[in-house]
Amino acid sequence: MDFLSLIMNTANLNLARKWRSRNFDQIVGQELSIRMLKNSLYLNQYFPVYLFSGQRGCGKTTTARVFAAAINCEQLDGFRKKPKISPVPCLECSSCKAMLGGKHPDFIEIDAASHTGVDNVRQIIDASQLLPLMGNKKIYLIDEAHMLSKAAFNAFLKILEEPPSSVLFILATTDPQKIIDTVKSRCFRLFFKSVAHTPLLGHLKNVCNTEKIAYEDAALDLIIKETEGSVRDALNVVEQVRFARGRVTKDAVLHVLGHIDDERMLKFFEILIQGSSKELLQFLQMIRFDLFSAEFMWNKLIEILRAALWVSNGVTPEWFSHYVDALKKVLHGCSVSRLNSILMLFYSYENLFLKTTAKHSLLEMIFLQVTQKNAGTSNDSGSSPASCNAASPVIQEENSLDDDIDEDVQEEEIEEEGSSSQWKAFLSSLDALKEPLLSSIFKNGTAVTFDKERAALAVTFAKQFAFFQETLNEMKKLWFPLLQNSFAQNVTFDPQFTGQQKKIEPKIEKITKPDVKISASNSTTQKCFSRPTKRTQKFQSYTTLVAGKTIDITDSDVWKKATMIARYFSGTFSEINEA
Ligand SMILES: [Zn+2]
Numbered sequence: 378m379d380f381l382s383l384i385m386n387t388a389n390l391n392l393a394r395k396w397r398s399r400n401f402d403q404i405v406g407q408e409l410s411i412r413m414l415k416n417s418l419y420l421n422q423y424f425p426v427y428l429f430s431g432q433r434g435c436g437k438t439t440t441a442r443v444f445a446a447a448i449n450c451e452q453l454d455g456f457r458k459k460p461k462i463s464p465v466p467c468l469e470c471s472s473c474k475a476m477l478g479g480k481h482p483d484f485i486e487i488d489a490a491s492h493t494g495v496d497n498v499r500q501i502i503d504a505s506q507l508l509p510l511m512g513n514k515k516i517y518l519i520d521e522a523h524m525l526s527k528a529a530f531n532a533f534l535k536i537l538e539e540p541p542s543s544v545l546f547i548l549a550t551t552d553p554q555k556i557i558d559t560v561k562s563r564c565f566r567l568f569f570k571s572v573a574h575t576p577l578l579g580h581l582k583n584v585c586n587t588e589k590i591a592y593e594d595a596a597l598d599l600i601i602k603e604t605e606g607s608v609r610d611a612l613n614v615v616e617q618v619r620f621a622r623g624r625v626t627k628d629a630v631l632h633v634l635g636h637i638d639d640e641r642m643l644k645f646f647e648i649l650i651q652g653s654s655k656e657l658l659q660f661l662q663m664i665r666f667d668l669f670s671a672e673f674m675w676n677k678l679i680e681i682l683r684a685a686l687w688v689s690n691g692v693t694p695e696w697f698s699h700y701v702d703a704l705k706k707v708l709h710g711c712s713v714s715r716l717n718s719i720l721m722l723f724y725s726y727e728n729l730f731l732k733t734t735a736k737h738s739l740l741e742m743i744f745l746q747v748t749q750k751n752a753g754t755s756n757d758s759g760s761s762p763a764s765c766n767a768a769s770p771v772i773q774e775e776n777s778l779d780d781d782i783d784e785d786v787q788e789e790e791i792e793e794e795g796s797s798s799q800w801k802a803f804l805s806s807l808d809a810l811k812e813p814l815l816s817s818i819f820k821n822g823t824a825v826t827f828d829k830e831r832a833a834l835a836v837t838f839a840k841q842f843a844f845f846q847e848t849l850n851e852m853k854k855l856w857f858p859l860l861q862n863s864f865a866q867n868v869t870f871d872p873q874f875t876g877q878q879k880k881i882e883p884k885i886e887k888i889t890k891p892d893v894k895i896s897a898s899n900s901t902t903q904k905c906f907s908r909p910t911k912r913t914q915k916f917q918s919y920t921t922l923v924a925g926k927t928i929d930i931t932d933s934d935v936w937k938k939a940t941m942i943a944r945y946f947s948g949t950f951s952e953i954n955e956a
Contacts, residue, residue, distance in 0.1 A: 393612040396584055398439050399477065400466055401447075405580045405608055406572035407436050413567060414444050418453065419460055423514075424565035425540035428522075430553040431569025434607025437549040438486075440569070441518045445484050446476040448545065449512025472512050483509040483516060490521040495528040502536045505544045514545045522548035523555035530557050537563045571606025574598075581611060585625065590615065592625035599630050635670030637677070643700055646681050647707040650719065654748040661741065671736035675723070682720045689713045719747055735840035738875075742823060742839055796827040796864075803863035807856060815852055818845045822872075832865045836872050843874035 398404040401411050410429075417423055427444075429437040446466035447453065450473055455463035466473045475481040485504075487497070501517060509515045519525070525533070537560065540546070548564065550556060572580075578597055585592045596618075604610035614633060615625060622629035631638055637645070641664065648656050666674075684697035685708055693701050726743055733739050807816045822836035838845075849856075849872065861868055 391613070392584065392588070392616040393609045396612060398436070398443060399446075399468055400464060401443055402464070404436050404440055404443065406576040406606075407440060407569055410440065410567045410569060414440070414447075415460070418444075418447050418465060419457055421457065423448070423545055425544070426537055426546040426548065426560075426564045428553065428556070428561065428564035428566045429547060429549045429569060430566065431551070432571050432605070432607065433551050434604070434609035434611075435569045435571050436608060437569050438518065438520055441547040441549055442476065442484075442486075444547070445481075445516040445518065445545075446473055448514050448516060449476070449481070449483060449509075453513070475511065481511065483512045483514065484518070485516070486518045486520065488520050489524040493524050493526045493529060495526065495532050498525070498529040498532040502532065505536060505541060509543055514543055516545045516547065518547045518549065520549050521551070523550045523552040527557070530560055534559055534563075572608055573606065574601055577601050577606065577608060577611060580608065581615060584612065585615065590619050590625060591623070593627055596625045596627045596630045599627055600625075603630075603634055603636070634673070635668065636673050637664065637669055639700060642677050642681065643703055643707060646678070646685075649678075649744060649747055650707070650711050650715070651751060652748060653751065654745050657744055657748045658741075661744075666741070667737055671730075671740055674740060675730060675736075679720070679723060682716060682723070685711075685716050686713065686720070689716060715750075722746060733840075738839045745823070796825070799827065799863045800825050803860055806859045806863065810855055810859070812852065812855060814848065815856055818842070818849065819856070827864060831869070832867045833869050833871060834860070834864055836870070838872060838874050840874055846872065846874065 401415060404411055427441075429441060431437055443466060446468075447456075450456075450465040450467050451470035452463055452467040453465055456465040466476065468474075468477065472481065476484060485501075487501070505515060505517070507515070536544075537546075548556070548560075553561065553566075578601060581597045581600065582592075584590075585597075592615075597615075600611050600614045604614060614630065617633045618625045618629045621633055628638075630636075645660060645664075648660050652660075680696070681704075684694040684700075685704060687694040687697075688701060688704050689708060689711075690713070697704065722743060726739065730736060730739055804816065804819060807819060810816075818838075819836075821842060822838055825837075826835045827833070828835075857870070860870060
C-alpha cells in the first residue's frame with residue numbers, strides 16, 4: 378500500500394494526523410537531524426539515549442517514530458547495502474505495519490506529562506531488561522521528558538549508566554533546560570528548529586492541493602507567520618478555516634485566529650489615542666470585540682505603540698513600514714510622552730493580564746483609562762510630567778477623581794449630571810471613612826446606573842473583582858449609610874462582577890468614571906512582596922497604603938487576602954516592618 382492510498386483510507390483523521398510523516402522524506406524542514414539519524418542507521422551505530430529538543434509542532438515525536446520504525450524495519454540490511462534504492466522505514470514489512478497501526482510491541486511511547494513519577498520510570502527500567510519481541514531493539518519514546526520528576530530522572534540515570542544493548546531511549550522535549558545535566562550529558566542531542574517559511578509553504582500548498590482545499594497564497598503566508606514554524610499548528614489552522622469558511626482566504630484566517638486586520642487595528646488605535654470613551658465603546662461593539670483574541674489585541678497594540686514611538690522619533694519601523702504614513706496621520710498632536718505613558722500603562726497591567734481569565738474586561742478597562750485622558754489631552758499634551766520620567770516604572774496618574782471625569786462627560790446627556798454628582802459625593806464621603814481599601818474597590822466600579830423610580834443602583838466591576846464582594850458585605854455597615862445619604866434612603870445596591878458595560882435604558886441615568894489609580898511604585902512592591910518562610914520569620918507585619926492597616930503575614934488567611942489586594946491594586950504595599 379503506498380502512502381497516498383494509506384492516507385485516503387484515513388479520511389476521518391484530522392489533517393495534522395493524516396499528514397503526519399511516515400518516512401524521513403516526508404519530514405519537513407529538519408534536514409540536518411534527519412541526515413544524522415540516517416547515518417546512524419547506515420553505520421549501525423546507535424547511542425543509547427537521544428534527546429530531541431525544539432519548539433512544539435516542529436516534528437520531534439514524528440521523527441522519533443520514523444526513526445524507531447527504521448531501526449526495527451525488516452529492510453534495514455537492504456538499506457545498509459543500497460541506501461538510495463531501499464529506504465527505511467519501508468512501511469510494508471510486518472514491523473513497519475505494526476508501527477503504522479500503533480501496535481508495535483517493542484515501541485513504547487510514554488507521555489511524561491502524565492507519568493511523571495518515579496514508579497513509572499522503575500516500570501520502564503524493569504521492562505527494558507526483557508529482549509525485544511519483534512524487532513532489533515526495544516525503543517522507548519518519552520515525550521515532554523522535562524516533566525519527569527527529579528526522583529524519576531535519578532532513577533532513570535541508573536539505566537543510562539549501563540543501558541542494555543537491546544534498548545534505545547528517545548527523550549523529546551520543548552524545554553531541554555529542565556532536564557538535569559547528568560542525564561543531558563549522556564544523551565546524543567538533536568535540535569529541531571522551527572520550520573522555515575519556504576519549505577512549510579511548499580508543504581501547506583501540497584496538502585491543500587492534494588486535499589482539494591481552495592486557498593490564497595497570502596492566507597498560507599499569514600498562517601505560517603502566526604504559527605511560528607509549527608507544521609502541526611499550521612495544518613490545524615488550515616483545517617479550522619476549511620471547516621469554518623470552505624476557502625482558505627486571508628480574511629477567513631484572521632477570523633479563525635481571532636485576529637483583526639492591520640487597517641482596523643490602526644483605526645482602533647486612532648480612537649484610542651484621539652477619541653472619546655463613547656467612540657471607543659461603540660467601535661468595540663461594532664467589531665464585536667469579544668470575538669477577537671485578547672492576547673492578539675494586547676500584542677498588536679504594543680507593536681503599534683512601539684512603531685508609533687519610532688515614527689515620532691523620525692525612524693521608520695521596518696515591521697510596520699506599510700502603515701507608516703497612515704500612522705503619522707493618526708499620531709498628529711500626540712506627544713512622545715503621551716505614547717510613553719500609554720505604553721507604561723499597558724505594562725503596569727501585564728502581570729494581571731497574564732493571570733486573569735477576564736482578559737477582555739481588563740483590556741476594556743485599560744482602553745477606557747486611556748480615552749478618559751484624551752479629552753484633557755488637547756490642552757495639557759497628555760500626561761503629567763512624572764509619566765515622562767523613564768526611571769519611574771509606573772504611570773503617575775492624577776489621584777483626583779474630578780480631573781478625570783471632566784470633558785468626557787460633556788458628551789453624555791445633561792440629565793446624567795445628577796447621578797454623576799451623587800456618585801462623586803458618595804466616593805468622597807467614603808474617603809472620609811479613612812478606609813482606603815473600601816474606597817479603592819468602589820472607585821473600580823466601571824459603569825454606574827441609577828434607576829430613580831426603583832432607587833436601584835447598579836455598579837459593574839470587572840470579573841476579577843468578585844473576590845472583593847465578601848469585603849463589601851463585611852464592611853456594609855460602614856458604607857451603606859453613606860450610599861443612602863448620597864442617593865436615597867431606600868436605595869438598593871446591586872454590584873455586578875461581569876466586567877461588561879451595561880446598556881443604558883432611556884430613563885436610567887449613567888455616569889462613567891475612571892478606574893484603578895496607581896500611586897505607589899511597582900518596584901517597591903516587587904521588592905517587598907515576598908512572603909518570608911516560617912522558619913526565618915524575619916518580617917512580621919506589613920503596612921499598606923490601601924488598607925491603611927498592618928497586616929500580619931504569618932496568618933495564612935490574611936496573607937491570601939493581602940496577596941489578592943496586591944494583585945488588583947498593584948504598587949500599594951509600601952512598607953515592611955521588621956519584628
Ligand atoms: Zn519495514
